[in-house]
Amino acid sequence: MIEVRDVTKIYASKGKDIIGVKNVSLTIEKGEIFGIVGYSGAGKSSLLRCLNLLEKPTTGEILIDGVSITKLSKKELRGERLKIGMIFQHFYLISAKTVYENIAFALKAAGKKKDEINHKTLELLQMVGLENQKDQYPSQLSGGQKQRVGIARALANDPKVLLCDEATSALDPNTTKAILSLLQSINKKLGITIVLITHEMEVVKEICHRMAVMQDGEIIETGDVYNLFAHPEKELTKTFISSVIQMNLPEPLLKGRKGVVIKIHFKGAIAEEAVVSELFQNFKVKGNILHGKIEYIQETPLGIFIMELIGDEAEVKRAIAYIKERIENLEVVKHVA
């Protein structure tokens, strides 16, 4: 478990202090994949780098499995870092070393014996699917392969935590998918806690269990990924979600509507029930479907439905009340003009 307690990071730069992270408190559970999203400059990278003390927090404390890493000596910190793997957007492999040597380097850092290093390195190469590239140099690999080497290196010393700094941002969509599913299977198989930062909501939607949204160094919203997708509160969160799920009607289309336009979010099981068809049977209103979509956040369906209700004003009101009773999230986008 990772506990971030009131961490602030201030960078002193030419007489002007720049705040990277501002009073962040956060708990990341063991075995979960936690995503931190935000635009560049939001402080998510600084926060992530505080978790293995590549950046030392100006104030505050960080505990990993109850150990306060902010209070460790240099030597103790090196020992603790063996248990925290990290991968990077630009991979940062040692270009003068082969794939094999890059991975072996991490094991050497842990003081492992030669045959143990050999055995473990081959095992890791197999896990990331690079057995055939073991004697190649990083410059001979594709981006996806480089990141696989990065992952193998990060996992060399059986860490409890894996930190991912924009790990897929430099990769094409297909490679991104492959790397994400590798991360997901590592999380499932080895039970490693993964903390990732990204500006791509797709990544969060694909593999994260919980997420936090950062803005100006602060965490403005945090929660279960599914719930946040269904009920985002903050504007920024909505913006991020709309980058992967289109939920709003184009303005001209909305203007031309004569009836009441409503937006319904169906969550989980109710997405499969016949709420809408019952509505038309029970009330004298006409429905005009403007937009409908069911998104799957990992495996749970999230339905989004925008429709126009036309009919007697009182009847429309009763119809809306009926849906509200069954579905918690109904938003009236436009009233009758």
Added chain:
Amino acid sequence: MLDSLYSILPDLNKAFFETIYMVAISLGVSLIVGLPLGVALFVTDKGLLFENVWIKQIAGILVNLIRSVPFIILLVALLPLTQLITGTTIGPTAASVSLSVAAIPFFARLVETSLREIDKGVIEAAVAVGATPWMIIREVLLPEAKPGIVQAITVTAISLLGYSAMAGIVGGGGIGDFAIRFGYYRYDNTIMFTTVVLLIVIVQLMQVIGDGVARAVNKR
């Protein structure tokens, strides 16, 4: 003309090996001392493994101090030190002392520059892996900078060849000394020409070998 060339051949041969001797010794010393010094200049920099303002400043000033003294003056100024170390102030061994002193800071700065070209992220990734600073120097910094360091050795060797010619002034021997004594003072253009050609060939050879090695060790 060929006659005069033929007659100087034994002397030229001796001068040639004296030059090789001086360059080899001072290059060797500058590698042994300059490489660690160059690494020290780099790793004591702000935000790096052994951040240390004092060492950085003192080493930096010392390096600049030696580098700003013209070699010809250094050569004379270091005569007492030369006497102390080698017991004499003439001959190629004596000349190697001032050549080494001049080459160390020169090479150290070149090493520092090639270390600076390494992506900071690579160093950071090694830190995140839990590697000790010593291990990072040995297994990350030096291998990553290897092509640059090879180039630095080439440049240093070629500069030493040039400096070694000046060593003739204090009776250091070598090709430069030979060219001055036989070619310049005696107005013998054949000798002058021959020695210059010889120097050009040596420089070319060093550059070609250096470039080849640098290319071979470059995995980027």
